[in-house]
Amino acid sequence: SQTGTAESFAQEIAREGEDMGFKVRVVDLEETEEDLHGIMLDERTRDADGRSRAVFLMSTYGEGEPTDNAAAFFGVVKGKAGIRTNFPEQEGSRKDDDGGDDDDDGFAEEKKGEGDDDDDDPEAAGGNDDDDDVDPKFFDGMDYLVFGLGNRQYEHFVAMGKLADFCLNKAGANRLAELGIGDDDDDLEADFEKWKDEVMWPLLKARYVGDDVPAEGEKPEVKEKLPACPYVTEYLPKDAAPSEPDVIKAEDMHTSTKHYFTSVDCPVSVVRELRTKEDPGSTVHLEIDISKAGDALRYNTADNLGVLPVNDDSIVESVAKALSLDLDAQFRLKPARDGEEHRHAALFPTPCSVRECLxxxxxxTSAPxxxxxxxxAAYARDPLDRTALLRMASKEGKAEYKSKIMGAHVGIADIVTKLCPSISMPLEHFVALCPRMLPRYYTISSSSSVHPDSVHITVSLLTAERPDGSIYKGVCSHHLAGMVNSGTVRVFNRD
Known part of the structure; x- marks a missing residue:
């Protein structure tokens, strides 16, 4: 996962697992770098027949590349499968055109040893050049499913889902069903829910659980309980001076939020409106002083500058009031249970204030x-609020969700403060539930040779009118446009 979508899907499977008859463990693929085989086929998680089961949720990043936390995983599995390319289906198509045999999996393995120069292969990155590393039984004893996340607007749609499915099978794992596909250009969440409810769970229950778990209509009625929370908040004394965040090792940072730890606060030296009063809309030119950022912000022209947005003060204060949170309170976020520090890696720098967190x-502000x-819905005390949320969360409420949430640009702040004000929860539950703020990326327009100590970007302000007549404002563009000279912005250079 690069932005957290695949991770959120994995957490959803984990929440449903117990009701389906399974104990589910969510594994970040970055955690498997040192011992992929040992973690994937851990003896402690095998069934009575000695088999392991895994569901892979694979996002495709950029132009058919693995996400940062999956790069090492693919380096291993490609070597075990005996391929060097990220797109084995293209190689298979070329062989079919030449009269070669079709591969059983719809792919064909690359030919080796016929004058190929691996160093000149642009798709060889991450692969293993050692033919001795090929192991068709590496994943022997593992049953698996793969769901690929992508966007059809890109050339290499769900490339990493296809690659994982292909490599796992070639390296000895047993494929239980065809690759599941989610398209972010249409309705990614609906695609995942359909695959999860109509393919994954029915298949897994029929194969491994049988009749031991009652059908949906036969489940005994149980008293609702709040969702489990993987975190606890440790509040600092009220009279304590502001504390510097704890020093966190890179390997202990959450994969999808490392930029929270590595970004740098830099002053804005120039903010200039580019449009005339007669021209509707607003486009702003910004110059950011990086002279004191050191090597962390060395850049080349046309690199992507990551900018960390900041929610508007009024929105932050309204959420804090609705949830009865003290904005000035300082806290440290910790795993709820000892020994799970690595499983629940640091989400963001703490100690910090509740205001900083929100x-x-x-x-x-983004639609949940x-x-x-x-x-x-589990936190709504009013039955009407709970019913409304569950209705829009259901398959039957998809149209209502699109109209009232997506179409109206309704975010979690609007829900807890206006639409469903009976929602109440502790801070750690809100942090676990609320999506993380994602960085926005802007192409650097300045020349690194002419302006080595300054980064220039151009920002178009996003505004949209809601059905109720209010105005939705893009959180990052308006944050940047509201900058004054010497104001600071938190940025990083995208790798």
Whole structure:
């Protein structure tokens, strides 16, 4: 996962697992770098027949590349499968055109040893050049499913899902069903829910659980309980002076939020409106002083500058009031259970104030997913609020969700403060439930040779009118446009 979508899907499977008869463990692929085989086929998680089961949720990043936390995983599995390319289906198509045999999996392996120069292969990155590393039984004893996340607007749609499915099978794992596909250009969440409910769970239950778990209509009625929370908040004394965040090792940072730890605060030296008064809209030119950022912000022209947005003060204060949170309170976020520090890696720098948390690390304005509405419903004290949230979270409420949430640009802040004001929860539950604030990326327009100590970007302000007549404002563009000279912005150079 690069932005957290695949991770949120994995957490959804984990929440449903017990009701389906399974104990589910969510594994970040970055955690498997040192011992992929040992973690994937851990003896402690095998069934009575000695087999392991795994569901892979694979996002495709950029132009058919693995996400940062999956790069090492693919380096291993490609070597075990005996391929060097990220797109083995293209190689298969070329062989079919030449009269070669079709591969059983719809792919064909690359030919080796016929004058190929691996160093000249642009797709060889991450592969293993050692033919001795090929192991068709590496994953022997593992049954698996793969769901690929992507966007059809890109050339290499769900390339990493296809690659994982292909490599796992070639390296000895047993494929239980065809690759599941989610398209972000249409309705990614609906695609995942359909695959999960109509393919994954029915297949897994029929194969491994049988009749031991009662059908949906036969489940005994149980008293609702709040969702489990993987975190606890440790509040600092009220009279304590502001504390510097704890020093966190890179390997202990959450994969999808490392930029929270590595970004740098830099002053804005120039903010200039580019449009005339007669021209509708607003486009702003910004110059950011990076002279004191050191090597962390060395750049080349046309690199992508990552900017960390900040929620508007009024929105932050309204959420804090609705949830009865003290904005000035300082806290440290910790795993709820000892020994799970690595499983629940640091989400963002703490100790920090509640204000800092809500302003910088919680996405309060983007429309929540339907699965997040379902989680919010558990915290609604008013039955009407709970019913409304569950209805929009259901398959039957998809149209209502699109109209009232997506179409109206309704974020979690609007839900907890206006639409469903009976929602109440502790800070750690809100942090676990609320999506993280994602960085926005802007192409650097300045020349690194002419302006080595300054980064220039151009920002178009995003505004949209809601059905009720109010105005939705893009959180990052308006944050940047509201900058004054010497104001600071938190940035990083995208790798």
């Amino acid at each position: 302003a910088r690390y919680c996405d309060l 997913r339907r699965s997040e509405l379902k989680l919010l």
